[in-house]
Amino acid sequence: MTDVLIICGGTGGHLSPGIALAEELKSRGFSSILCISQKSIDTAIVSKYAHIDFERFPGKGFAGGLLGKLKFFQQLIFSLPRIFGIIRKEKPKILVLFGGYLSVGFGLMSILLNVKFALHEANGRTGKAVRLLQVFADRIYLPKSVVVKDIRKSKVANVGYPLRKEMMVLDKIKARRQLGLDCEGTLLMVIGGSQGAQVLNKWVIDHFEHLIEQGVSIYCISGLNNGLESYDVSINSRGESVTIKMVPFTDNMAAVLSAADLVVSRAGAGAIAEITHCEVPSILVPYPYAADNHQYYNAKVHESLGGGVLLEEENIEKLYEEVHALISNHSLLEQINLNLINLNAVNASEVMVDDLLSVIGEKTNES
Numbered sequence: 001m002t003d004v005l006i007i008c009g010g011t012g013g014h015l016s017p018g019i020a021l022a023e024e025l026k027s028r029g030f031s032s033i034l035c036i037s038q039k040s041i042d043t044a045i046v047s048k049y050a051h052i053d054f055e056r057f058p059g060k061g062f063a064g065g066l067l068g069k070l071k072f073f074q075q076l077i078f079s080l081p082r083i084f085g086i087i088r089k090e091k092p093k094i095l096v097l098f099g100g101y102l103s104v105g106f107g108l109m110s111i112l113l114n115v116k117f118a119l120h121e122a123n124g125r126t127g128k129a130v131r132l133l134q135v136f137a138d139r140i141y142l143p144k145s146v147v148v149k150d151i152r153k154s155k156v157a158n159v160g161y162p163l164r165k166e167m168m169v170l171d172k173i174k175a176r177r178q179l180g181l182d183c184e185g186t187l188l189m190v191i192g193g194s195q196g197a198q199v200l201n202k203w204v205i206d207h208f209e210h211l212i213e214q215g216v217s218i219y220c221i222s223g224l225n226n227g228l229e230s231y232d233v234s235i236n237s238r239g240e241s242v243t244i245k246m247v248p249f250t251d252n253m254a255a256v257l258s259a260a261d262l263v264v265s266r267a268g269a270g271a272i273a274e275i276t277h278c279e280v281p282s283i284l285v286p287y288p289y290a291a292d293n294h295q296y297y298n299a300k301v302h303e304s305l306g307g308g309v310l311l312e313e314e315n316i317e318k319l320y321e322e323v324h325a326l327i328s329n330h331s332l333l334e335q336i337n338l339n340l341i342n343l344n345a346v347n348a349s350e351v352m353v354d355d356l357l358s359v360i361g362e363k364t365n366e367s
Contacts, residue, residue: 001031001090001091001092002031002032002033002053002090002091002092003025003030003031003032003092003093003094003362004021004025004030004031004032004033004092004093004094004095004096004356005032005033005035005086005087005090005092005094005095005096005106006018006021006022006032006033006034006035006095006096006098007035007095007096007097007098007102007103007106008034008035008036008098008100008102009034009035009036009037009039009042009100009102010036010037010039010042010059010061010100010101010102011041011100011268013122013268013269013270013271014098014099014100015034015036015041015042015045015046016045016163016164016270017098017120017122017161017162017163017270017348018034018036018096018098019034019045019046019049019052019164020162020163020164020165020348020349021096021162021349021352021353022034022052023052023164023165023349024162024349024350024352024353025353026051026052028353030353030357030362031053032052032053033053033054033055033086033090034046034052034053034054034055035054035055035057035086035102035106036054036055036056036057036102037056037057037058037059037100037101037102038056038057038058038059040224041224042056044224044249044251045251048251055086057079057082057083057102057105058075058078058079058082059072059075059076059079059101059102059105060072060074060075060101061100061101062101062128063291072101075101076101076104076105079105080105080108080109083105083106083109084109084113087106087109087110087113087115088113092115093116093360093362094115094116094117094118094138094356094359094360095107095110095115095116095117095118096117096118096120096356097117097118097119097120097129097130097133098120098122099119099120099121099122099123099127099129099130100127100129101129103119103129103130103133104129104132104133107119107129107132107133107136107137108133110136111133111136116138116359116360117133117136117137117138118137118138118139118140118141118356118359119133119134119137119139119140119141120140120141120159120352121140121141121142121143121146122143122160122161122269122270122273123143123146123268123269123292123294123295123297123298124143124145124146124269124294124296124297124298124300124301125146125292125293125294125297126142126146126148126292127291127292127294128291128292134148134151135151137155138155138359139155139156139157139355139356139359140155140156140157141156141157141158141159141352141355142156142157142158142159143158143160143269143301144158145297145301157352157355159348159351159352159355160273160346160348160351161269161270161272161273161348162348162349162352163273163274163277163348163349166254167253167254167274167277167278168254169254169257169258169277169278169279170254170255170258170259171258172258172259174258175254175255175256175258175259176255176259178252178255178259179219179245179250179252179255179256179259180231180245181217181219181243181245181259182233182241182243183217183241183242183243184241185215185216185217185240185242186214186215186216186217186261186262186327187216187217187218187219187259187260187261187262188211188216188217188218188219188260188261188262188263188264188323188327189218189219189220189221189256189257189259189260189262189263189264189265189280190203190204190218190219190220190221190263190264190265191220191221191256191263191264191265191266191271192220192221192222192223192265192266197223197266197285197287198223199285199313199316200220200264200266200285201220201222201223201228201246203264203316203319203320204218204220204244204246207319207320208244210320211242211323212234212236212242212244213236213237214236214324214327215236215238215240215242216242216323216327217242217243217244218243218244218245219243219244219245219246219247219256219259219260220244220245220246220247221246221247221248221249221250221256222246222247222248223248223249224248224249228246228248229246229247229248230244230245230246231243231244231245231246232244232245253274254278257274257275257277257278257280258278258280260278260280261280261281261327261333262280262281262282262283262323262326262327262333263275263280263281263282263283264282264283264285264319264323265282265283265284265285266284266285266286266287266295267284267285267286267287267295267296267298267299267302267310268287268290268295268298269294269298272284272298272299272302272307273348275307275308275340276302276307276340276343276344277344279337279340279341279344280340281307281308281326281333281336281337281340282302282307282308282309283308283309283311283319283322283323283326284298284299284302284303284308284309284310284311285299285311285312285313285316285319286298286299286310286312286313287313288312288313288314296310296312305339305343306335306336306339307336307339307340307343308336309322309326
């Protein structure tokens with residue numbers, strides 16, 4: 001038997017909070033199993049978490065035209081017997097669904113078997129899976145900026161994005177050493193999300209000479225699908241040693257963000273939560289084809305709270321100007337840092353587990 005089944009995976013943004021929740025449950029003496037997808041990104045992320053149990057399930061996103069949607073339903077039907085089997089075998093007290101295509105099958109089976117389940121929505125707009133299942137959920141965890149109509153307020157709890165315990169802020173010099181960087185000046189991080197972002201990779205390639213001349217080093221996570229990898233150290237006209245490093249993937253985001261003076265990033269909820277936790281100023285470039293344009297709304301909320309700057313991809317030609325303006329305006333960077341400190345006040349994992357235990361009528365096993 002398992003206390004909680006955690007349904008996540010498919011993207012780093014869904015999987016990471018599931019891991020964080022599992023870690024918090026384990027620290028209090030409760031068991032859980034992560035139900036993840038069969039995608040390579042899930043395998044890459046969970047490989048370092050030997051202390052967490054997980055099971056892989058087939059599935060496909062509800063996208064890609066008629067053929068893509070038909071494949072979604074085919075995979076959904078194919079997965080239902082396995083979902084039924086794990087719920088009957090483990091007899092969980094509650095399921096926690098972090099959205100995405102895996103949540104649909106588990107949510108439907110929970111309704112059929114009369115098992116409690118909770119939904120977590122991290123984005124500025126609720127996703128399809130959450131909208132489909134929200135009426136039947138026992139609890140819905142939402143950001144403060146999101147309001148769901150026609151749902152009892154007693155069902156809703158405002159909880160942010162749970163972060164893994166390893167997401168600890170490091171000393172800047174130590175963080176740079178962990179990343180293999182030997183640079184003392186300004187460091188710009190460019191992060192395209194777990195799948196990478198070709199438009200941001202191209203921007204780095206097109207502008208690194210200008211940034212080097214300004215004494216700005218660059219660390220770019222190019223994405224597993226892009227395979228871009230390089231490491232160069234240059235001396236600019238002022239005799240400054242400047243580094244550019246591109247890596248396809250890293251599982252050490254604490255070091256990445258702790259090392260940075262400024263971040264250019266996509267605007268997934270997980271990325272914004274980690275940026276906020278590490279209190280680093282950012283320029284957010286939302287992925288324009290994200291479901292329901294949720295990255296735009298994530299970035300818009302973050303900007304409205306003073307945590308960073310929103311720049312839409314259609315205006316990518318203005319990115320260099322925005323980077324230059326921010327890194328040269330120390331008073332503005334300091335103000336953004338202060339805003340981020342105020343935003344970084346609550347441990348979402350702890351709050352979420354406290355509430356989950358109240359939903360299932362359990363008390364924590366902490367002494």
